[in-house]
Amino acid sequence: MAKLEYIWLDGYKPTQSLRSKTKIVKSFSGKVEDLDNWSFDGSSTEQAPGGSSDCILKPVYVVPDPQRKDGYLVMCEVLDSTGKPHESNGRALIEDDDNDFWFGFEQEYFLWDPATNKPLGFPAGGYPGPQGPYYCSVGANNAFGREIVEEHLDVCLEAGLNVEGINAEVAAGQWEFQIFSKGAKEAGDQIWIARYLLERIGEKYGVAVNWHCKPLGQLDWNGSGMHANFSNSLLRTANSKEKFEAVCEAFRPAVAECIAVYGADNDQRLTGKHETASIHDFSYGVSDRGASIRIPLYAVEHNWSGYLEDRRPNSAADPYKVAAVIIKTVKSANV
Numbered sequence: 001m002a003k004l005e006y007i008w009l010d011g012y013k014p015t016q017s018l019r020s021k022t023k024i025v026k027s028f029s030g031k032v033e034d035l036d037n038w039s040f041d042g043s044s045t046e047q048a049p050g051g052s053s054d055c056i057l058k059p060v061y062v063v064p065d066p067q068r069k070d071g072y073l074v075m076c077e078v079l080d081s082t083g084k085p086h087e088s089n090g091r092a093l094i095e096d097d098d099n100d101f102w103f104g105f106e107q108e109y110f111l112w113d114p115a116t117n118k119p120l121g122f123p124a125g126g127y128p129g130p131q132g133p134y135y136c137s138v139g140a141n142n143a144f145g146r147e148i149v150e151e152h153l154d155v156c157l158e159a160g161l162n163v164e165g166i167n168a169e170v171a172a173g174q175w176e177f178q179i180f181s182k183g184a185k186e187a188g189d190q191i192w193i194a195r196y197l198l199e200r201i202g203e204k205y206g207v208a209v210n211w212h213c214k215p216l217g218q219l220d221w222n223g224s225g226m227h228a229n230f231s232n233s234l235l236r237t238a239n240s241k242e243k244f245e246a247v248c249e250a251f252r253p254a255v256a257e258c259i260a261v262y263g264a265d266n267d268q269r270l271t272g273k274h275e276t277a278s279i280h281d282f283s284y285g286v287s288d289r290g291a292s293i294r295i296p297l298y299a300v301e302h303n304w305s306g307y308l309e310d311r312r313p314n315s316a317a318d319p320y321k322v323a324a325v326i327i328k329t330v331k332s333a334n335v
């Protein structure tokens with residue numbers, strides 16, 4: 001017997017959540033093409049009316065589930081009852097069949113105590129000391145929830161996700177993991193599966209994950225981003241400052257379209273403070289962590305070849321939709 005956890009995104013707006021259910025099969029090869037479509041009650045997930053409630057789950061990516069005997073995690077696209085991509089299906093918007101686009105997402109998040117409704121490390125009745133010592137910290141005064149973070153890292157690696165690193169972040173109880181993939185769809189699949197695993201590990205500890213981009217409001221605490229690092233063969237082999245700048249300029253007229261999918265409440269986070277650019281501005285610059293798009297020093301040092309970092313997507317954004325709009329915008333560049 002194999003346990004297949006079919007995972008999908010619901011239809012809630014403006015932020016979609018993970019849903020999943022288990023299908024038991026006699027045996028499974030481990031290959032995605034051997035998985036059957038399944039269905040679910042879309043009227044319970046804001047994806048269909050009650051009168052015709054069936055939506056279809058189409059498996060698109062599968063990894064072993066390291067925490068479950070004979071288990072697999074099956075990332076699915078949602079199709080409507082006629083078999084067309086559901087409007088909630090951001091993955092279907094990605095236009096990059098040859099996987100020319102590579103993505104590295106830096107996923108920030110808060111580990112959150114449901115009892116106090118505060119991040120781990122925050123005393124019930126107040127605040128810990130101000131930001132400064134928490135980023136990349138060690139020690140029980142400054143690093144909170146490491147056993148969860150470590151367990152998550154091990155499980156992600158065992159599942160075969162391409163995690164490139166983790167770090168404690170600037171706020172207390174805030175952490176980051178980075179996932180890179182040579183393919184936009186796979187990068188999105190891996191981020192969503194990693195989010196799923198983090199949520200599920202948190203259940204064991206009674207700790208929630210807060211994906212909101214500014215969960216502590218306008219107090220002097222950093223928000224959470226999901227910087228999108230991206231490249232295509234044009235950028236990787238540019239050897240040209242002009243080509244890099246042309247790609248950056250392509251984002252200028254696309255600001256509204258980008259911000260629309262860069263995560264809910266991003267106006268609260270993109271204030272111009274805390275290593276962000278204002279949501280009203282568009283800027284780019286070498287090594288500039290206050291810009292909308294940062295040109296990493298790496299690219300300059302490699303004779304203007306490499307990748308770009310869009311710093312605007314937030315922690316709650318859908319990586320599929322983020323990748324889709326970045327790909328579309330880069331392809332529109334005047335080079």
Ligand code: ADP
Nearest residue numbers: 102103104105106178179180229230231306307
């Ligand atoms: P920082 O915190 O300084 O912004 P990180 O090390 O957290 O940087 O993240 C940088 C990300 O850039 C990594 O996820 C890495 O995989 C990604 N990256 C590196 N090279 C490329 C590339 N050619 N195309 C896309 N992403 C890349």
Ligand code: MN
Nearest residue numbers: 106176178227
């Ligand atoms: Mn980072």
Ligand code: MN
Nearest residue numbers: 106108169176
């Ligand atoms: Mn970070």
Ligand code: MN
Nearest residue numbers: 106227309311
């Ligand atoms: Mn970054």
